[in-house]
Amino acid sequence: xxxxxxxxxxxxxxxxxxxxxxxxxxxxxxxxxxxxxxxxxxxxxxxxxxxxxxxxxxxxxxxxxxxxxxxxxxxxxxxxxxxxxxxxxxxxxxxxxxxxxxxxxxxxxxxxxx
Amino acid sequence: xxxxxxxxxxxxxxxxxxxxxxxxxxxxxxxxxxxxxxxxxxxxxxxxxxxxxxxxxxxxxxxxxxxxxxxxxxxxxxxxxxxxxxxxxxxxxxxxxxxxxxxxxxxxxx
Numbered sequence: 001x002x003x004x005x006x007x008x009x010x011x012x013x014x015x016x017x018x019x020x021x022x023x024x025x026x027x028x029x030x031x032x033x034x035x036x037x038x039x040x041x042x043x044x045x046x047x048x049x050x051x052x053x054x055x056x057x058x059x060x061x062x063x064x065x066x067x068x069x070x071x072x073x074x075x076x077x078x079x080x081x082x083x084x085x086x087x088x089x090x091x092x093x094x095x096x097x098x099x100x101x102x103x104x105x106x107x108x109x110x111x112x113x114x
Numbered sequence: 115x116x117x118x119x120x121x122x123x124x125x126x127x128x129x130x131x132x133x134x135x136x137x138x139x140x141x142x143x144x145x146x147x148x149x150x151x152x153x154x155x156x157x158x159x160x161x162x163x164x165x166x167x168x169x170x171x172x173x174x175x176x177x178x179x180x181x182x183x184x185x186x187x188x189x190x191x192x193x194x195x196x197x198x199x200x201x202x203x204x205x206x207x208x209x210x211x212x213x214x215x216x217x218x219x220x221x222x223x224x
Contacts, residue, residue, distance in 0.1 A: 031210065033211065035214075040219075041216075041217075042202065042214050042215065042216045042217050043157070043202070043214040045211060045212075045213075048211055050210055056210075058211070090156055090157070092157075102147060102159035102162065103147075103157075103159065103204075103212065104159070105156040105157045105158070106156065107155075107156050108156050
């Protein structure tokens, strides 16, 4: 199993550009999450999904959109990139529908908006 | 909303010294998880505590869940350079997500 994979690893965007961060998991996990981590800071939840077709906002959803058309994939869309979105983005997944299960994280995407 | 704070924010120790990080929640937790993030890496699950007063050990790491289930600690005995990283606690919010603590960054002086 590859676990949770994310692409790209690095990206530089200009202000106002858009992009999609890809996330795929091969563990058949129901729950998937997107976090951002600013330098030297903790993890903030952007969006999460409890299954295909179901998504919900986290703590910091503004400026982002998500979709979950399959169990495996959970892409994060940035529209009109802003410097405040410079961060490291982590995708994570979890097995079942309760909080007693660990989250598995992808390697992250380092995004810089100039 | 629920807040999870960790202290200290940073800790620098000589190799071989002990290290402790403390996690405090504003609400009672059903369980608490601990993660480690190496520099430049991603968070990796270490352990989960569920019972009041629970203590679990992993080699030189000792994890404790408070009696009131509002606090937790991670203690590392005789730190090694491989222990470098940021340690996060995380508590559940409902049944669907976690709130991560602010993290404690551990650096080791060889």
